[in-house]
Structures are given as structure tokens and as C-alpha cells.
Amino acid sequence: MNQKTFRALEYDRILEMLMTAAHSEPAKRYFQNLVPSSDKDFIQKELDKVEECFIYILKYGRPPALEFSDISLILKKARAQAILTPHEILEVEKVLKLSQEVRSYLANADSSYLKTIQERLFNLKEIIARIDQTFLTPEEILDTASPRLKEIRDRIRRLEARIRDELNKMIRDPKIQRFLQEPIITVRGDKLLLPVKAEHKDSIKGIIHDQSATGSTLFVEPFVCVEISNQIRVARSEEKEEIERILQELSQLISDSYNEIKQNFESLSELDILFTKARWAHQFRASKPILNTAGYINLKKARHPLIEKEKVVPIDVHLGKEFDVLVITGPNTGGKTVTLKTIGLFCLLAQSGMFLPADEGSEVCVFSKIFADIGDEQSIIQSLSTFSAHMKNIIEITQNADSSTLVLLDEIGSGTDPEEGAALAKAILKFLFKKGSKVVATTHYGELKTFAQQEERFENASCEFDINTLKPTYRLLIGIPGMSNALYISSNLGLKEEIVELAKSYMSKKTLELTDIINEMERKRKELEETLENANKLKIEAENLKKTLEEERRRFEAEKQRIKERASREAREFVQRVEDEVEKLFKELRKIAESLKEKEMLKQLEEKKREYENLVKSIEQASQKEEKLQSKLPENLRLGQKVYVKSFDAEGFVESLPDSKGNLTVRIGIMKLSVNISDVFEIEEETATKNLVSSKKAVEVNQKSIDMSIDVRGKTSDDAILEVDKYLDDAYTAGLKQVTIIHGKGTGVLRQAIRNFLRRHPHVKSFRDGTYGEGEQGVTVVELKD
Numbered sequence: 001m002n003q004k005t006f007r008a009l010e011y012d013r014i015l016e017m018l019m020t021a022a023h024s025e026p027a028k029r030y031f032q033n034l035v036p037s038s039d040k041d042f043i044q045k046e047l048d049k050v051e052e053c054f055i056y057i058l059k060y061g062r063p064p065a066l067e068f069s070d071i072s073l074i075l076k077k078a079r080a081q082a083i084l085t086p087h088e089i090l091e092v093e094k095v096l097k098l099s100q101e102v103r104s105y106l107a108n109a110d111s112s113y114l115k116t117i118q119e120r121l122f123n124l125k126e127i128i129a130r131i132d133q134t135f136l137t138p139e140e141i142l143d144t145a146s147p148r149l150k151e152i153r154d155r156i157r158r159l160e161a162r163i164r165d166e167l168n169k170m171i172r173d174p175k176i177q178r179f180l181q182e183p184i185i186t187v188r189g190d191k192l193l194l195p196v197k198a199e200h201k202d203s204i205k206g207i208i209h210d211q212s213a214t215g216s217t218l219f220v221e222p223f224v225c226v227e228i229s230n231q232i233r234v235a236r237s238e239e240k241e242e243i244e245r246i247l248q249e250l251s252q253l254i255s256d257s258y259n260e261i262k263q264n265f266e267s268l269s270e271l272d273i274l275f276t277k278a279r280w281a282h283q284f285r286a287s288k289p290i291l292n293t294a295g296y297i298n299l300k301k302a303r304h305p306l307i308e309k310e311k312v313v314p315i316d317v318h319l320g321k322e323f324d325v326l327v328i329t330g331p332n333t334g335g336k337t338v339t340l341k342t343i344g345l346f347c348l349l350a351q352s353g354m355f356l357p358a359d360e361g362s363e364v365c366v367f368s369k370i371f372a373d374i375g376d377e378q379s380i381i382q383s384l385s386t387f388s389a390h391m392k393n394i395i396e397i398t399q400n401a402d403s404s405t406l407v408l409l410d411e412i413g414s415g416t417d418p419e420e421g422a423a424l425a426k427a428i429l430k431f432l433f434k435k436g437s438k439v440v441a442t443t444h445y446g447e448l449k450t451f452a453q454q455e456e457r458f459e460n461a462s463c464e465f466d467i468n469t470l471k472p473t474y475r476l477l478i479g480i481p482g483m484s485n486a487l488y489i490s491s492n493l494g495l496k497e498e499i500v501e502l503a504k505s506y507m508s509k510k511t512l513e514l515t516d517i518i519n520e521m522e523r524k525r526k527e528l529e530e531t532l533e534n535a536n537k538l539k540i541e542a543e544n545l546k547k548t549l550e551e552e553r554r555r556f557e558a559e560k561q562r563i564k565e566r567a568s569r570e571a572r573e574f575v576q577r578v579e580d581e582v583e584k585l586f587k588e589l590r591k592i593a594e595s596l597k598e599k600e601m602l603k604q605l606e607e608k609k610r611e612y613e614n615l616v617k618s619i620e621q622a623s624q625k626e627e628k629l630q631s632k633l634p635e636n637l638r639l640g641q642k643v644y645v646k647s648f649d650a651e652g653f654v655e656s657l658p659d660s661k662g663n664l665t666v667r668i669g670i671m672k673l674s675v676n677i678s679d680v681f682e683i684e685e686e687t688a689t690k691n692l693v694s695s696k697k698a699v700e701v702n703q704k705s706i707d708m709s710i711d712v713r714g715k716t717s718d719d720a721i722l723e724v725d726k727y728l729d730d731a732y733t734a735g736l737k738q739v740t741i742i743h744g745k746g747t748g749v750l751r752q753a754i755r756n757f758l759r760r761h762p763h764v765k766s767f768r769d770g771t772y773g774e775g776e777q778g779v780t781v782v783e784l785k786d
Contacts, residue, residue, distance in 0.1 A: 075265070206225070304338055724754060
């Protein structure tokens, strides 16, 4: 791979986009010098890292803007015991503060790479605090930098105040005022001076530091202030020494933490690179490519990233399995060159650890070399014609191509005599094929269509052209050679029919037959596409109907479960009331029997009470058995296993294991029934189901089932919290370890209210957002205490 290929495929323009998107200097330099790798393992690891960042952004939003300079030289300078400037120290602090922010941002990281990065970011808060108390800006060091610095500056301020007081006293003195140009204090350099009239220069004793442009005013420092100024000068020298000591101290702190700071810097640089790639992938709706080393390319709905989103036409193209050389024909401006560039650019991007703007499942080969001869390479300076310039590139390609090479040739053989150009094109394609290279070439030569049709491992393709609108559709059609359509276009534009017919008479019979064959192939292709489109519509309708029926079934099951739970609750309440009434009745009857001294009646009462208690006990035992049965959902079903099918209230034997949707076949007697695994329960012994069936009707009202989730979407915060509170109590009592609260995304008000409530709930151990596939931020997954 070389810069010529990068320019031809516009890879350099993609790098410019990435450089602009990157925040830090190291990331910008990385993209400036990024060269595709041919190491498949390295590329795969890079793509896996980008995927982690891509998913993390979708879950938790974008990371902090990683804007920082390259501090590697600053760190080396500190390690060499040099004193850093305030600007350099603040650049180091920026990296340390960003490390803190990113460490917090990655708090939810549970994937291998991002978790490792988070653990590698050191929180050097002591150094940050020390720098913060030292600098306001790179030019201004705070008094809080050290106690001695504060003491020196306080002394300077007091001395300056003394000078100002002395000067104010003098300008208020009427005897002195008449010698002054104005009764004010002026500043020259760092000196406070009086503006004295030149003719009275001897009237105020002091040192003349400056004069006005006209010479009429002298700026004098009175001798009374000179001694104080000398003290200020000494103090400022002490201030400078103290600042140097402070800078040396901070430089030493940075030097002592060299390894930690360097690791933070390198980790942030790497993150900025990966998150830039992830953001680019999100911007272009890109997906992670599948890599291979078998020379196979399969791009699904590939969209060239440099074409506007509204105008780009996705293409499907594959190469390397059924054929190794693809010859694309068709009219000019039909999309042939864009197809070439898309194939080559996508291979370069994938080998640079980038996602591809294509559908999931797109696959590319890791090539060791990619060559592209695209565009007009004519050079006036070198006195090369277009043909000569192309041949110069092709000679280089044929000398270096091998079995791990992708070759892209635009308008192969053009720029010379058509017969010679076509012959030369055939020879080049055949030579590259024998070398084992994968080749995609565009051409206008009709002979190459026949050549590609006849040669093994060669295939034709074309860019579709709508004859009716006289416009290209830019769709790539593999297996169908293209036509220039010159006669059709001319006829539709209004060229006389006799001229068109005369032109046809000049064409060879073989060419006309080929044209008719291609047109017939195109007609049949469109018919098949229409048939396929209708079939897809019917499939979508069937799937939608299936989803509707499935949703209805779920609603029915949920309603059935709700009615069942309500009936069970009401039944328990009724049984409790009956028990209370019976107990009360027994007490009253016992009192009556004792007052009448009827021993036989007392005996009968006690016997009836025991019978009643035994009946209640048997109902409870049956209920416990059913609950136990419900808890025994099958984990590892085996063929022939005996199970209980709840919906049919019968035992059966497993005939087939569950499919991907959990459906299986159970034989009950002579019937084979399709049931869902949620309707099937394990049984330990033959008598278990019989006992359950005999008491089922009596205990059904006591059955209790707690869903693994609760849906409060559309409710007010107060109503939702009341329902969630009751639900958590029931789930905790039922022994559930984890439940899901479905509140939706919306404005986030309901989500925040529920989370505030969960923070203080006694049964809640922890909670989190749903992961990808669980509902993400539209749900909250709650872990309950033991």
C-alpha cells in the first residue's frame, strides 16, 4: 500500500475527517499518520475495542471532551529534574483532571478493555490540589502557593502603601503643590513618582526617572521614598526566588509521579482515538466488519462516506467465493468508479480498525497489498499520455501483485486503439488472476463482457441505468453485464428512427444478439425483483400479524394471571374470615355446653374442630405442593421425561426438546401437543400430580405468582411509586432476587422519581439501567436483599 493508492481511494480525506473529530494532540497525530495494518489479530482487537466504546456511548452518552496537549516532552523534562514553567505544569494538570472525569465516566464499565482502562487511570488529587492552590492563570501565581510567598507579598503591599501615603501627603501640601505639573501620582515602570515642573526640579529632592516628550515635566522619586523602594526591590527578589522554589517543588511532584502521569496520558490518548472512531461509526451508522484472510469480500448496503447521506445509494457487492475477478460495465456517470472506490476504501478502513458504513454482517479480507489505478493520471510535465500513465501504474501493479493483493482498475485498457486496448485488458486480468489476486475492473469494452462470461472464476457486473428517465440508478447488479445504451438514449432523446436503424445495421450481428440477451436478462431480473418485493411484503404482513397475535396472547395471559391472583387473594381473605367465624362459633358453643354440663356435646364439638383443622391443614399442604411444583421449572429437559402440563391439567412425556422460542412437543395419552416450556413442570414421583389434581380446585384460589417485572409507563409519579412499593414487598416475600421496573424513557421524570424512591427502600440492595436487549434506560433492574 502506498500514498498513491490512499489518494486514489480518498483514504486521506477520511483521515482528515477523523483528525478534525479528535480532541487531543496525540489522537490528531495518530490519525494523521494512520496506515492500515495487515495483521488480522491486531485489527480484530482494535475493532473489539471500538465496539466496546461504541456500545458504551449508546448506553451512557459521550465521554468528556478529551482536549489536552502532548505532555510527553514535559514529563521527560520533569524526570530530568528540570524546572517546569507554569504553562507546562497546567498542561499536566489538565491531563490529571481529565483522568478523574474519565474515571468517573467509566464507572459502569464491565467489559474487559474499558474496565482495564478505568483501573489504569490514577487519581492524583494531591497534585491537582497543590497546583490549584498555586496558579490562577499561567501568568499569575496565587498568594496561597506558600506561606512564605504570602508573607513576602503582604510586606510588598505594605511598603507600596507607605510610598503612596508619603506621596499623597506631599501632593496635598500647598508648598509642594506649586512645584507639581498636576497634584497626582504617576507610574513609570514599577515606580510611583511625582510630575514635577522642569523649572522646579531642584525644589523637590529626589531621583529623576523620566521626563515628558516636551521636557516640561520631570518624573521624580522623592528621597523619602527611595529607601522604601529599595526594600520593595529586595522583597521582589525574594518573591522571585520563592516562586522558583514553588515551581521546582511542583516539578519534583510531577517527576515523582512520572509513571502514573505517563500512564494516564497514554490511556487518555488511546481512549480519544477509540472514542473518535466510535463517534465516527455512530455518525455514519457503521457496523463492525467480519475479517477473513481467504480473499473474501461481502459488503451489504455499503454507503460511501464521502457522498452526502441524502444522495448515496447503498450497494451490495461480493468477491472471492464464486469468482475472483469482477468486470463492471455500464455508461459513464453510472457509478462504476464509486463502486471501485467503495470496495477499496472499505478494505483500508477495516484494516485501520474502523467500522464500515454498511449493514451488519459485512465481511472483508485482510489484504497485505491494495493497488488502485483510478482517474486520469496524465502528466504534461512527464510528457505522458493518459494511456502511458495508466500503463505505468499497471506495470508496477503486475510486478508486485500476489495472492494476498486486491487490485482495482478503472477503465482498463482505455486511451488507445479499442481492439488493442481490449486485448491488453484481457491479458492483464488473466495475468493477475493467475497470480491469485482479487481484481475489480471497470470498462466500456464489449469484448470484456464476453471474456468475463467465458472465463472460469470471472464474473460480469453492471451499474443499472433507467432507459425511461435516462438517468443512472447507481445500483450494482452482479451477474449481468452492462450496456452503453447509446442507441436507446439517442432514440429517446428524439434522434430519427431511420438513423438509429442505420446505426444498428453497422453493428455486428454478434453485438446485437448480445444486446438482446442482456436486455432479456434485465427484464427477467426486474420481474424477479418485483416478485421478491411482493413476497417480502407478504412476509412482513405475516410477521406483523404474528406479532399482533402474540401480543394478544401475552395480554390474555397477563389478564388471566391478574384475575387468578385477585381470586386467590379474595379466597384467602374469605378463608381467613371463615376461620375467624368458626373459631368464634366454637368458643360460644363450648361456653354453652359447659354451662349445660353436656359432656357429650363438648366431645362432639372437639371432634368437629379437629376435623375442620385437618381440612384446613390438607388444603394448605396441597397449596404448598402446587407452589413447589410451580417453582420446579424444567432446566435440562430430556426426551421421554415425565412432566406435568398445567394448561391441560395432565401428565405427559417429552417428545421433542424446546426450540429457540421455548416451544416443545409433549405426548399426553394418544395426543401430541405443542406447548411452551413455561407451561411445563417437572414432577418427582407419579403420585405428585394425582394428589395435586385431586386438590387443585380447592387450593387454586391460594396460588400466588409474582411477575419478574412491573410496567408503570403512563402513570403519574405518585401512582407509580405506590404500585412499585407494593410490588417490591410481594417480590421480596416471594424470594425473588432480581426484578425489572419498566418506566420508559420519556422526559426522565418518572425514571428519576422511581430511582429516588428505590434509594431508600428497605428491600433494595442495588439498581442499575437495563443493558442492551433489556430495555436500556427505559427500565431499571433492581437487585433485592436476601
